[in-house]
Amino acid sequence: MRRLGSREDLERLREEALSKSPKRFISLGMGTASRAHGAEAVYEALKEELAKRHLGIPVKATGDHGLCGYAPVMVVFPEGILYHSVKPADVPDVLEAIDKGEVLEKLLYTDPITSETYIYEKDIPFYKKQMRLVMGLMESVEPLSIDDYLCNGGFSALAKAMFDMGPQAIIQEVITSGLRGRGGAGFMTGWKWEDAASRSSPVKYIVCNGDEGDPGAYMDRCLLEGLPFEVLEGMIIGAFAVGAHQGFVYVRKEYPLATQNVQAAIEVLRELGLLGEDILGSGFDFDIQVVRGGGAFVCGESSALIASIEGRVGEPRSKHVHATESGLWGRPTVLNNVETLANVPHIVNKGGEWFASIGTKESKGTKVFSLAGDIYNTGLVEVPMGITLREVVYDIGGGIQGGKAFKAVQTGGPSGGCLPESQLDLPVDFDTLTEAGSMMGSGGMIVMDEHTCMVDVARYFVKFLTEESCGKCVPCREGLKHMLEILDRITQGEGTMEDLELLEDLGYVISNASLCGLGKSAPNPVLSTLRYFREEYVEHVRDKKCRAGVCKALVKYEIVPENCNGCHVCFKECPEGAISGEPKGVHVIDQQKCIKCGICRDVCKFDAVRVV
Amino acid sequence: MVKLIIDGKEVIAEEGQTVLQAAQEAGIYIPTLCYHHEVKPYTACRLCMVEVTKGKRTRFVTACDYPVAEGMVVRTNTDKIQRCRKLIIELLLAQCPGLPRLQELAERFGVEKVRFSKGESDCILCGLCVRTCQEVVGLSAIGFEGRGFTRRVCTPFDEASDPCILCGACAYVCPVDAIPVEEVDGYRVMERWHKRSKLVACSKCGRYFMTEDELRLLKEKTGLPEESLRLCMDCR
Numbered sequence: 001m002r003r004l005g006s007r008e009d010l011e012r013l014r015e016e017a018l019s020k021s022p023k024r025f026i027s028l029g030m031g032t033a034s035r036a037h038g039a040e041a042v043y044e045a046l047k048e049e050l051a052k053r054h055l056g057i058p059v060k061a062t063g064d065h066g067l068c069g070y071a072p073v074m075v076v077f078p079e080g081i082l083y084h085s086v087k088p089a090d091v092p093d094v095l096e097a098i099d100k101g102e103v104l105e106k107l108l109y110t111d112p113i114t115s116e117t118y119i120y121e122k123d124i125p126f127y128k129k130q131m132r133l134v135m136g137l138m139e140s141v142e143p144l145s146i147d148d149y150l151c152n153g154g155f156s157a158l159a160k161a162m163f164d165m166g167p168q169a170i171i172q173e174v175i176t177s178g179l180r181g182r183g184g185a186g187f188m189t190g191w192k193w194e195d196a197a198s199r200s201s202p203v204k205y206i207v208c209n210g211d212e213g214d215p216g217a218y219m220d221r222c223l224l225e226g227l228p229f230e231v232l233e234g235m236i237i238g239a240f241a242v243g244a245h246q247g248f249v250y251v252r253k254e255y256p257l258a259t260q261n262v263q264a265a266i267e268v269l270r271e272l273g274l275l276g277e278d279i280l281g282s283g284f285d286f287d288i289q290v291v292r293g294g295g296a297f298v299c300g301e302s303s304a305l306i307a308s309i310e311g312r313v314g315e316p317r318s319k320h321v322h323a324t325e326s327g328l329w330g331r332p333t334v335l336n337n338v339e340t341l342a343n344v345p346h347i348v349n350k351g352g353e354w355f356a357s358i359g360t361k362e363s364k365g366t367k368v369f370s371l372a373g374d375i376y377n378t379g380l381v382e383v384p385m386g387i388t389l390r391e392v393v394y395d396i397g398g399g400i401q402g403g404k405a406f407k408a409v410q411t412g413g414p415s416g417g418c419l420p421e422s423q424l425d426l427p428v429d430f431d432t433l434t435e436a437g438s439m440m441g442s443g444g445m446i447v448m449d450e451h452t453c454m455v456d457v458a459r460y461f462v463k464f465l466t467e468e469s470c471g472k473c474v475p476c477r478e479g480l481k482h483m484l485e486i487l488d489r490i491t492q493g494e495g496t497m498e499d500l501e502l503l504e505d506l507g508y509v510i511s512n513a514s515l516c517g518l519g520k521s522a523p524n525p526v527l528s529t530l531r532y533f534r535e536e537y538v539e540h541v542r543d544k545k546c547r548a549g550v551c552k553a554l555v556k557y558e559i560v561p562e563n564c565n566g567c568h569v570c571f572k573e574c575p576e577g578a579i580s581g582e583p584k585g586v587h588v589i590d591q592q593k594c595i596k597c598g599i600c601r602d603v604c605k606f607d608a609v610r611v612v
Numbered sequence: 613m614v615k616l617i618i619d620g621k622e623v624i625a626e627e628g629q630t631v632l633q634a635a636q637e638a639g640i641y642i643p644t645l646c647y648h649h650e651v652k653p654y655t656a657c658r659l660c661m662v663e664v665t666k667g668k669r670t671r672f673v674t675a676c677d678y679p680v681a682e683g684m685v686v687r688t689n690t691d692k693i694q695r696c697r698k699l700i701i702e703l704l705l706a707q708c709p710g711l712p713r714l715q716e717l718a719e720r721f722g723v724e725k726v727r728f729s730k731g732e733s734d735c736i737l738c739g740l741c742v743r744t745c746q747e748v749v750g751l752s753a754i755g756f757e758g759r760g761f762t763r764r765v766c767t768p769f770d771e772a773s774d775p776c777i778l779c780g781a782c783a784y785v786c787p788v789d790a791i792p793v794e795e796v797d798g799y800r801v802m803e804r805w806h807k808r809s810k811l812v813a814c815s816k817c818g819r820y821f822m823t824e825d826e827l828r829l830l831k832e833k834t835g836l837p838e839e840s841l842r843l844c845m846d847c848r
């Protein structure tokens with residue numbers, strides 16, 4: 001690879017890449033989520049079959065496409081035909097269809113509710129309401145192909161930033177865009193950069209936070225795996241804007257593919273002279289180092305992360321002094337989330353005004369969510385800010401599975417809140433979610449159906465947070481421990497009405513007095529469920545009832561004789577042999593033997609098993 | 613010099629001082645447990661939280677590390693502060709029910725009963741011992757282990773810590789006297805750190821005045837001849 005000494009060199013390389021760029025290609029999602037569903041075998045099969053048939057169609061092994069519940073997903077370009085759940089054995093048929101210019105019906109997406117079948121990716125409801133900006137290039141760019149990235153406008157933002165704009169204009173553009181940090185706190189990125197730029201220190205740093213400790217979220221992993229050049233371009237622009245010459249990408253150690261791709265991408269950029277000394281002949285020097293994170297959730301918190309990079313214990317510290325004044329090794333430091341940085345090239349290319357035209361008054365642009373739970377379409381979705389929760393759950397997510405009723409949507413990761421049906425028309429933005437008792441957080445979004453017990457959900461998240469609390473400060477360490485004990489008690493049917501007050505008292509103090517964001521947000525799952533689903537707590541405490549049938553101590557499984565036609569299925573499936581009854585006769589559950597696993601209810605097709 | 617207002621009282625403080633220092637000098641009491649003027653603020657006990665108004669913005673901050681500023685208005689006793697303080701004391705009392713220091717605080721701030729399940733620890737995890745050993749003595753013989761409520765202070769691998777010289781600085785700063793130091797049969801013993809060291813008697817007056825481990829370190833650090841170090845302060 002040759003070193004690019006100027007903007008003209010960059011454009012020449014782009015021209016060359018464009019002249020070689022194929023119109024027809026197959027894009028196969030190959031990120032970690034897709035690999036878990038066997039995408040690698042499909043890739044091998046594709047390569048083999050293409051060679052056999054002498055078809056000169058390139059296959060791009062890209063990052064995850066988003067529709068992860070249906071992986072492996074492939075899209076045939078230029079038409080944009082989407083095939084899902086592809087198996088190696090399907091590959092000959094797929095290629096046959098492509099060769100003949102036909103469509104392979106059996107792998108097309110069919111809407112689970114309307115039963116409508118879609119040929120083109122863009123028409124599928126899951127994609128239709130999305131606005132794929134930072135994820136936009138995911139399907140057309142191979143993670144480490146600089147040619148692919150250049151063909152899609154890669155590094156034009158960097159060249160524009162360095163040669164047409166300069167630091168001040170870049171920062172102004174980012175301020176105009178209204179971009180707020182995607183790592184959780186939603187701080188204005190432009191202000192952060194402005195503050196760091198105003199510091200006179202000769203040494204400054206920029207850090208990309210790819211710790212992503214929220215167990216349900218994986219948009220940062222997906223970006224680092226699939227579009228490392230986009231994230232790095234954003235980072236180089238940021239470094240240039242604030243005057244940093246050294247950057248760090250902090251990636252959690254459970255993300256081997258992300259680490260590998262970012263590292264490899266950095267090496268490509270160094271060879272090209274897009275990192276290192278005198279980038280594109282601008283006189284600006286900047287290099288990036290990858291740091292692998294220890295894995296604790298709290299290490300994603302800014303001061304803990306900085307301590308961790310410095311080689312100290314990854315523990316939060318008081319933050320009266322911003323990192324932009326004194327961060328890594330006491331130097332001005334800009335810390336930004338992966339997705340935040342991935343937005344930057346788009347803002348520079350298309351302008352802050354354009355970016356600010358997307359979204360709501362105070363929240364601009366798009367946000368990527370990891371959509372999970374009891375819905376049809378799970379995966380990564382990128383939506384414009386201001387879209388309603390209902391649109392995300394029903395239009396994109398496809399609604400609740402199995403005809404059950406919606407109960408709650410939890411946003412913001414483990415310390416987010418649970419919102420009920422009545423809040424579904426809220427626009428998704430930083431401030432609205434916070435006001436409603438939840439948060440944007442990392443962009444986790446879990447949809448729950450009527451078989452979910454909200455007390456149990458709160459307990460589940462508090463348990464996670466109790467285990468992840470670093471233990472430094474008293475309210476979080478001791479307070480969460482007791483919150484968990486109380487929630488345990490309530491789900492066991494041993495709670496009292498005073499316990500509800502205690503939870504509220506603890507919630508108030510933990511959220512107000514804790515040292516870092518973990519503690520400050522940790523009571524959200526409890527406080528939000530107390531706010532919206534209080535009657536469920538009361539039922540657990542006063543009536544010793546769990547309406548969702550989840551809290552085992554409070555439920556009994558019974559067979560409704562009128563509904564039971566003696567199909568005998570539950571008899572066969574009960575792991576404890578607790579069900580008696582002859583085929584065609586009414587069945588009965590022996591309460592002494594029943595372990596309340598709920599299998600009988602799941603297998604009964606006649607609604608004859610009831611939780612009481 | 614900066615002028616600020618604490619609880620309605622005008623206070624003059626030096627640039628760079630913390631709100632806690634300014635309050636203490638003005639005779640205004642703010643409770644603390646993890647603070648000691650010899651080591652850096654740690655902001656872990658959260659007892660010193662106060663409300664600070666600068667311009668239009670009011671923030672809830674730890675007084676022990678929050679720097680004073682001209683015109684700042686500090687309130688140390690609002691409803692919010694009381695509510696947090698009381699619950700924090702209650703939580704600590706639940707964690708360590710037997711500590712007189714906590715009982716005093718409970719009395720002072722009107723914490724009447726503990727509504728939580730009780731533990732049996734004697735350490736409030738303020739980290740003063742750990743930080744003193746590291747920042748003042750310069751040894752890091754003890755540290756934290758575990759996270760969340762399983763966190764505890766211990767020696768590496770719970771074995772006698774090599775660097776520990778039994779100087780007792782940790783015991784001295786511990787706000788709840790959780791680190792006993794004993795002298796028995798010519799040895800100084802610190803059970804908590806699984807360590808004992810022979811006491812050294814002054815070569816002139818015969819009084820025990822340091823441990824052999826302290827002597828060893830002193831010799832290393834100062835390079836002075838052992839004979840001169842074996843004299844106690846009074847006999848030197």
Ligand SMILES: Cc1cc2nc3c(=O)[nH]c(=O)nc-3n(C[C@H](O)[C@H](O)[C@H](O)COP(=O)(O)O)c2cc1C
Nearest residue numbers: 181182183209212213300301302336337340517518
């Ligand atoms: C407990 C905790 C965990 C966090 N984890 C992450 C994380 O994994 N990734 C991230 O970008 N930010 C995380 N944050 C937020 C960071 O502290 C910080 O606000 C963010 O990285 C700043 O970048 P941004 O302004 O671009 O969002 C976490 C915060 C807390 C309190």
Ligand code: SF4
Nearest residue numbers: 470472473476516519
């Ligand atoms: S809030 Fe929790 S995680 Fe944060 S410093 Fe305190 S104990 Fe540690």
Ligand code: SF4
Nearest residue numbers: 574594595597598600
């Ligand atoms: S709940 Fe489980 S153990 Fe009980 S009857 Fe049903 S299947 Fe059997």
